[in-house]
Amino acid sequence: MTASAHGPLPGGTALTEPVERVGRGWTATLSLANGAIWVGWFGPLQILLASQAEDFAPGTGLSKEAVLAWVTGAGAFVSLLANPVFGALSDRTTSRWGRRTPWIVAGTAGGALSLLLLGAAGGPWTMALGWCLAQLTLNAAWAAVTAAVPDRVPRRQRGSVGGWLGAAQILGVVGGTGLATLAGGVTAGYAACAAFTLLGVLPYVLRHRDIRLPRAARPPWSWRAFLGSFWLSPRRYPDFGWAWLTRFLVNLSNSLGVMYLLYFLRDRLHHSDPEQGVLILTSLNATMLLATVVVAGMWSDRVGRRKPFVTCSGVVMAIAAGVIAAWPTWTGTVVASVLLGLGFGVFASVDFALMTDVLPKARDRGKDLGVVNAANAVPQVAAPVLAAPIVTYLGGYRVLYAVAAVIGLAGAVLVNRVRGVD
Numbered sequence: 001m002t003a004s005a006h007g008p009l010p011g012g013t014a015l016t017e018p019v020e021r022v023g024r025g026w027t028a029t030l031s032l033a034n035g036a037i038w039v040g041w042f043g044p045l046q047i048l049l050a051s052q053a054e055d056f057a058p059g060t061g062l063s064k065e066a067v068l069a070w071v072t073g074a075g076a077f078v079s080l081l082a083n084p085v086f087g088a089l090s091d092r093t094t095s096r097w098g099r100r101t102p103w104i105v106a107g108t109a110g111g112a113l114s115l116l117l118l119g120a121a122g123g124p125w126t127m128a129l130g131w132c133l134a135q136l137t138l139n140a141a142w143a144a145v146t147a148a149v150p151d152r153v154p155r156r157q158r159g160s161v162g163g164w165l166g167a168a169q170i171l172g173v174v175g176g177t178g179l180a181t182l183a184g185g186v187t188a189g190y191a192a193c194a195a196f197t198l199l200g201v202l203p204y205v206l207r208h209r210d211i212r213l214p215r216a217a218r219p220p221w222s223w224r225a226f227l228g229s230f231w232l233s234p235r236r237y238p239d240f241g242w243a244w245l246t247r248f249l250v251n252l253s254n255s256l257g258v259m260y261l262l263y264f265l266r267d268r269l270h271h272s273d274p275e276q277g278v279l280i281l282t283s284l285n286a287t288m289l290l291a292t293v294v295v296a297g298m299w300s301d302r303v304g305r306r307k308p309f310v311t312c313s314g315v316v317m318a319i320a321a322g323v324i325a326a327w328p329t330w331t332g333t334v335v336a337s338v339l340l341g342l343g344f345g346v347f348a349s350v351d352f353a354l355m356t357d358v359l360p361k362a363r364d365r366g367k368d369l370g371v372v373n374a375a376n377a378v379p380q381v382a383a384p385v386l387a388a389p390i391v392t393y394l395g396g397y398r399v400l401y402a403v404a405a406v407i408g409l410a411g412a413v414l415v416n417r418v419r420g421v422d
Helices: 025-060 066-091 101-119 123-150 155-182 186-200 204-206 222-229 239-259 261-268 274-303 307-326 330-357 362-393 395-416
Strands: none
Touching: 025 066, 025 101, 025 123, 025 155, 025 261, 025 274, 025 307, 066 101, 066 123, 066 362, 101 123, 101 155, 101 186, 101 204, 101 395, 123 155, 123 330, 123 362, 123 395, 155 186, 186 204, 186 362, 239 330, 239 362, 239 395, 261 362, 274 307, 274 330, 307 330, 307 395, 330 362, 362 395
């Protein structure tokens, strides 16, 4: 049951369900901050980490796929822990600058420095350290950015706001990929992503005042209560549990295909310029996503329904993975990118709104959204663990994309187990 079912909570506007619609300026600057954080993630994930793994692998006795899997897996494990922890810390923050803003500023500054460290990495160990630090700090910022939505946005506006955040997210993926590809080398790519990440959050931080949490509303500190709060029982909160599982499965399906896309183009399709191919596919995917992400969120708000949109989007994304499995050519990959963009656009906006609708408590929004965001991080750990043996020993890329299609379809079906949301 959500906090709104019990009426306003103590602590002023920080702990009440928002009722006033947010303006376009607030949505635009928060979306820019969100996109900037995704630039910091996906410049490395799409291009730079794979290039470094290929450079460093010969001296390790491991394949480039294995080096990339270990580094991204370690970073995703850090992300899995960092997001809910920093979300919980922001829930308790009583700074005069608000609950979320201090963490946005500190996280993006730390993320920019971590990306510069990655650019100077001289081997797999410093590469892994830099990526783990980047995940730690950027997740601190992202936990605060996403928590600002249920703090400030009323329920019937969350689909459209989620749409703009989703649009910024994919533009961040494209922007990060473009900066990494066009900057002129690995070090320059990391520097460009670091600069954009840091500058992109400034308009939100400087223009919009965050909501303060009164000290009297902050619960007493207890390590046992703090650590215990991260477990949200699926039996007690079944809607939250099913919604989390849906998000995990769809993101796992997406991660299985995207993480090894550069190697798929290079090793399976023998593309003449695989880095440029990744940029083309990512841009095409982004164009299709932008065509649906905001429209789907607004449509979902207007009709007051979430689950049909999530189901349809998951099915379309599963079909996209199936197309590559059945038709592993450049043309097939282009068709799959179009379908993936259309499906993920709907999913990115409406599933985010669905997750905010099933949050258990208003006082724990940051922490609970951190647990939600773990459904994005866990697939980054699981995907390389599943993908590396499939590509190497169990049938190659056709089998990989077939598995991704089955997993995505399961996520599309299971969202219908959520009972408290139309």
